[in-house]
Amino acid sequence: MAQASSFKQVSDVSWEIPTTYKQGMRVPARIYATRKLLEAMDNGVIEQVTNVACLPGIVRYAYAMADAHWGYGFPIGGVAAFDVEKGVISPGGIGFDVNCGMRLIRTNLRYSEVKPKIKELVDLIFNLVPAGVGVKGFQNFAQGQMGDITSLGVKWCAEHDLAWDDDPAHVEEGGYIKGADISKVSRQAMSRGVSQFGTLGSGNHYLEIQVVDPARFFDPDLAKGFGIVHDDQVVVMIHCGSRGFGHQICTDYLRNFESSMRRYDIQVRDRDLACLPFDSREAKDYYSAMVCAANFAFVNRQIIVNRVREAFSKVFHRDAESLDMHLIYDVCHNIAKVERHSYEGFNGELLVHRKGATRSFGPGHPDIPAPYREVGQPVIIGGSMETGSYLLVGTKKAMEETFGSTAHGSGRTMSRTAAKREVRGAELQKKMLDRGIYVKAATMDGLAEEAGMAYKDISEVVETMDRAGISRKVVALRPVGNIKG
Amino acid sequence: MPFRYLPDVALADVAFEAESDSIDGLFETCALAVTDVMVDPKTLKGGTAKNFSLEAQDLDRLLYDFLTELIISKDVDSLLFREYSVKVDPGGRSLTAQARGDAIDRERHSLRNDVKAVTMHLFGVSQVGPRWKATVVLDI
Structure with missing residues (x-):
C-alpha cells in the first residue's frame, strides 16, 4: 500500500510525486485522494502512474484520480496529456475496451410507480439486452453496415430511426468522433464487432435502474437543468463499451506498436505502455481504428437504450416519449482525444488519454450541448451495484488543473478471486434483494466478483473530487434493479 | 492444478501463472486457465473440434496469439474449449493445435467471465531449470 509520508501533500486531497522518484520521469505525478484513499491505494498505481510520467511528450503531470487502481500499463483512473507533435499515443493508455462509458437516461416515473413492477421490468430488460459470456447481439443490423456505424456513430442511428432527435447532442462529441477509417481495422475485429453488436458484456458492465437519493440531493437547481426534478425520480444507467470490436483493435495495435517502437528508439517500462509518436504513420493508423471503436461503442450504448425504452414502454403501457426517457448524457471513460487546453501560458491542442477517467468540462465550454453549456458537462460516476452511483458536473477548475478530467467509478480494492472467496453469488443476490435491489x-x-466490498467507498471518491473542485456533486443515485452481464 | 491465480495482481482483471515440463504442456495449461476464467470446464462436453495453425515472431508472441485466438473463437464462433492438444515447432515460432469444446449454451454451461483480451502486462514465457513457466494477465 502507498505511504502518504513519501509524497508531497499539495492540498487535503491532492499529492505530488516529484520527478526524482524514478529515473526517466519527465513530469511529476499528481494523485487525487484523501489520506485514507491514498494509503489504501495499491503500490501498482504508484508504479504505473510514475511509469506514465516517463513517456515521451507528456506534459504537466501524469494523473491518478481518487478511484485509481492497478491496471496494465496505465493505472485505471489515469489521465495523461501529450504534445501532439512531440508526444506519443499509447493503446494501453486507453484500454482494451475503447470508449467504455456511462449513459444516464431519465424518466418521469417515481419510485412508488416502479417498485411494484421492478421484477417484471428487470426480467424484460434482461431478455431484451444480450449480456454475458459469448452472447450474440443484433448481427443482422451490423452486417454490411460496419463502415457507416464506425464512421458516423450515433448519427448513423439517427439516420436509421434508432435514435431520438435530441439523443446525439447529449453524447460526448455529439456521438461521433471524426477520423475513423475502417480500412485500418482487422478482419478479426470486424467479426467480433458484428457478432457482439448491441450487447452489454460482463465483468463490471451493468444496466441499472436507479432512484434519486433524497438524502443526497446535493444541488436540486442544477439537477433540474438535467431533467431530474423529483427526489424519488427513476433513472437508468448503462455501463459498457465497444465489446470485442474495440478489444481486438487494441490487441492488434499493441502487437504492432511493440515491434515498431524500436524504429523510433522508444523504451518503456511495461510492455502495455507500448507507444509511438502521434504523428507517425503507425500511430495515425491506430488512431483511425481506435476512433472506429469509439464510434461503435456510442452506437452500442444507443442500441441498448432503445431496448430499455421499449421495455419501459411495454411494462408501463405508455410510449417512451410520454415517459420522458431522454438521454441526460453519455460519457466516455476509456479514450484518447485531441482537445484544446490552456495551462501555464500554453494554449493549443493536446492528445488527452483518459483510462478509467471521465471528461469534466466546465461551464461555457463549446463542446457541451447548448442546454447544459452554462452549468457544465454532466459527469456520470458509476459505483458498485450495491452502493449506488453519482451524477456530477464538470468545473472550470478541472479545465485549469486536470485537462478537464475527473474520476470514473469507485475503483477496486479486492481482486475478483478474493471477492469470490468472500461471498457466493446466490447469497449476495438474496442480500441485495433484502435491501431492495433486484x-x-x-x-x-x-x-460475486462485483460485490460492493470489492470496491472503494464511492462516496469518498466522489467527495474527494468535489473537494478538489474538479467535479461537483449534483445527486446520488440508489440502485433498485440491476442487470449484470 | 498446473496453473494458479495471482489474486494480488491487477485487481480488476485476472492474472495467472502456469507451468509445465514441456512447452506444449505450458501452452495447453495456459489455454485451460483461460477456459477456467470463462466457464466451469466440467460443464463442457467437448463434442466440437477446432484446429489452429499459427506463426509468430517469437515464443512469447506465439502464446499471446494462441490465447487471443481462443477469445476470438468465444466471440465469433461462440465456442468454449475443455481440451487442448498443442504442438509447438522446435523453433518456437509456429504451432498447430486442436481444441475440443462446445457451442455456448447458457442453460447447460456454468459461465463465468467474458474475457476481453490478453494483456502484455507481466506477460512472459520462461524456462526455469526443466520447467516452463508463463505469467498472463487477462483483461476482464
Whole structure:
C-alpha cells in the first residue's frame, strides 16, 4: 500500500510525486485522494502512474484520480496529456475496451410507480439486452453496415430511426468522433464487432435502474437543468463499451506498436505502455481504428437504450416519449482525444488519454450541448451495484488543473478471486434483494466478483473530487434493479 | 492444478501463472486457465473440434496469439474449449493445435467471465531449470 509520508501533500486531497522518484520521469505525478484513499491505494498505481510520467511528450503531470487502481500499463483512473507533435499515443493508455462509458437516461416515473413492477421490468430488460459470456447481439443490423456505424456513430442511428432527435447532442462529441477509417481495422475485429453488436458484456458492465437519493440531493437547481426534478425520480444507467470490436483493435495495435517502437528508439517500462509518436504513420493508423471503436461503442450504448425504452414502454403501457426517457448524457471513460487546453501560458491542442477517467468540462465550454453549456458537462460516476452511483458536473477548475478530467467509478480494492472467496453469488443476490435491489445476473460467479466490498467507498471518491473542485456533486443515485452481464 | 491465480495482481482483471515440463504442456495449461476464467470446464462436453495453425515472431508472441485466438473463437464462433492438444515447432515460432469444446449454451454451461483480451502486462514465457513457466494477465 502507498505511504502518504513519501509524497508531497499539495492540498487535503491532492499529492505530488516529484520527478526524482524514478529515473526517466519527465513530469511529476499528481494523485487525487484523501489520506485514507491514498494509503489504501495499491503500490501498482504508484508504479504505473510514475511509469506514465516517463513517456515521451507528456506534459504537466501524469494523473491518478481518487478511484485509481492497478491496471496494465496505465493505472485505471489515469489521465495523461501529450504534445501532439512531440508526444506519443499509447493503446494501453486507453484500454482494451475503447470508449467504455456511462449513459444516464431519465424518466418521469417515481419510485412508488416502479417498485411494484421492478421484477417484471428487470426480467424484460434482461431478455431484451444480450449480456454475458459469448452472447450474440443484433448481427443482422451490423452486417454490411460496419463502415457507416464506425464512421458516423450515433448519427448513423439517427439516420436509421434508432435514435431520438435530441439523443446525439447529449453524447460526448455529439456521438461521433471524426477520423475513423475502417480500412485500418482487422478482419478479426470486424467479426467480433458484428457478432457482439448491441450487447452489454460482463465483468463490471451493468444496466441499472436507479432512484434519486433524497438524502443526497446535493444541488436540486442544477439537477433540474438535467431533467431530474423529483427526489424519488427513476433513472437508468448503462455501463459498457465497444465489446470485442474495440478489444481486438487494441490487441492488434499493441502487437504492432511493440515491434515498431524500436524504429523510433522508444523504451518503456511495461510492455502495455507500448507507444509511438502521434504523428507517425503507425500511430495515425491506430488512431483511425481506435476512433472506429469509439464510434461503435456510442452506437452500442444507443442500441441498448432503445431496448430499455421499449421495455419501459411495454411494462408501463405508455410510449417512451410520454415517459420522458431522454438521454441526460453519455460519457466516455476509456479514450484518447485531441482537445484544446490552456495551462501555464500554453494554449493549443493536446492528445488527452483518459483510462478509467471521465471528461469534466466546465461551464461555457463549446463542446457541451447548448442546454447544459452554462452549468457544465454532466459527469456520470458509476459505483458498485450495491452502493449506488453519482451524477456530477464538470468545473472550470478541472479545465485549469486536470485537462478537464475527473474520476470514473469507485475503483477496486479486492481482486475478483478474493471477492469470490468472500461471498457466493446466490447469497449476495438474496442480500441485495433484502435491501431492495433486484438483481438479474448472467452468472453467479460474475455477480460475486462485483460485490460492493470489492470496491472503494464511492462516496469518498466522489467527495474527494468535489473537494478538489474538479467535479461537483449534483445527486446520488440508489440502485433498485440491476442487470449484470 | 498446473496453473494458479495471482489474486494480488491487477485487481480488476485476472492474472495467472502456469507451468509445465514441456512447452506444449505450458501452452495447453495456459489455454485451460483461460477456459477456467470463462466457464466451469466440467460443464463442457467437448463434442466440437477446432484446429489452429499459427506463426509468430517469437515464443512469447506465439502464446499471446494462441490465447487471443481462443477469445476470438468465444466471440465469433461462440465456442468454449475443455481440451487442448498443442504442438509447438522446435523453433518456437509456429504451432498447430486442436481444441475440443462446445457451442455456448447458457442453460447447460456454468459461465463465468467474458474475457476481453490478453494483456502484455507481466506477460512472459520462461524456462526455469526443466520447467516452463508463463505469467498472463487477462483483461476482464
